[in-house]
Amino acid sequence: MKAFCCLCILLVIAALLTLVLGVRDAAVADIFRAFLAFDPQNPVHIVIRSIRVPRLVAGIIAGASLGMAGTVMQALTRNPLAEPGLLGVNSGAAFAVVFGALLFGQSDASFVSLLAFPGAGLAALSVFVLGGGLRGDAGPVRLTLAGIALNALLLSLVSALVLWRSDSLDVYRFWVVGSLAEAAGRPLAGMAALACAGAAVAILAAPRIEALTLGGALARGLGTQPGRVQLAALAAVTLLTGSAVSVAGPVAFVGLMVPSIIRRFRGHHLRADLFASGLLGAVIVLLADTAGRLVLAPQEIRIGVMTGLVGAPVFILIARRLRPGATA
Template identity: 65%
Template structure:
């Protein structure tokens, strides 16, 4: 029932995303606009060529980041774990910017694929530096490793921009995160990548529950922590790479969503992952809608809106942590 209510709420947000904006669309006109294509109708162009791709991109990126955050917090036992805070978003964005700098801007489909190796290497680096590969991951070590990696990657991004001025246009999009260029992304292929990551996370859910109890208890329950961790890394890489390719490095969404999902679904991991996907998609679409409505006809990027929400939540969670919690 709770998942059905979340699904119904997401449908309502999707309808709002198609109707709301600087050029409003009446609900009564929506069915007619979707029923036939008229290239001379400004309202239909706005709906089909601008808002509908943004809607699809928001669903992909939001669901993927919600699931990625849920998986990372489970395997690290760290409520501060997040693809953005732990440098995975930055790794994906840096990989794409490096490829665009060395190979030229190219087409969107080719550049989007570059996010996957960057996300994977960043996730592996954080887990390794934080002791995750040795089964000794604690919240403080992982957070410090992620902050250090994030700062390092951002310094490399700045270096690329200084060396190649033409990289600035690419950087301006990827530094904040936005759904504004969704129509230029290969949404079908990226949706399949995100779906693969989400399905993998759902398949790993029972083992993630065991792993969240700690490495020793997980082994006692017959779980192989190394294999589960490798699968979790792959799921996070697929989800984060797809999300960054669609919308850029959206901050804090993977941090905010998992506590909400756990509050709604309890400790059951599979239901929590589904709730995280629904909540992530809904929150990102709401952030995009708010960004469009606050300063019309301009807009505030969705990544800025999620950071405005996620910053206070991060401080609230950090203040509630007890010394040694999750270590």
């Protein structure tokens, strides 16, 4: 309980920093006035309500979704390197959105954003199949190599789209690296609902996912059907990752860092870990976004770059600690 209280306090602090700090700083009192006594002539009120609040909501959706998706993937595969970005799920969702925007146009942001879900689902399923998940031998190295291969393929396809259609460059700039800069134009309410649905599926399936970590034979002996559990987990990862990519683009390494940190403080109780991962993921994304807006102000460093600067060393550290045949 103490850990959850600390995470909630951190999330409140990160949210306040998101609303207060930026090119034009605001006071905490301005936040309350922007909602309780809104002045349409006050530029600070306008910035808070039209720019920073959407960024805050998008950051919470993306961070919580990626944190929970990474926790589910690592528990399902027993692979400490599994996360939506490294295993190609982010890239699958981003490629589907870029392709949809070029095919159908960018006028309907809500429709184009929905394409992230089939893209994420197909990518997750492809990595799982290529990594040997259907045979029950999805080891860390096999899954990581499958994800790297899929990432390379999807990046090649996106590059081909950019060369084929020069007008796709603007879409590519957003979807190649995650950003909250366009949060106000994203269907935040719909994505929040779908993220909640994915979180609910993950939480309900958590005990059965934990049973799978005991091995397929023992899990069946306990009444668990591995195929259905894996399908439920993939559905949860698809909903969570699709929601995150729809509002923030492909933000890498959040799903890698969060479960690793949570395991150090919470242990291996998956259902509780999922709640903690959602809170910590939101904190990391909001702090990374705020830092990206301040480091080179008034220019902005995209959130995907900020999380990559921190996440890459974490990935190397975890990979160095792995031993042949080891699992999470």
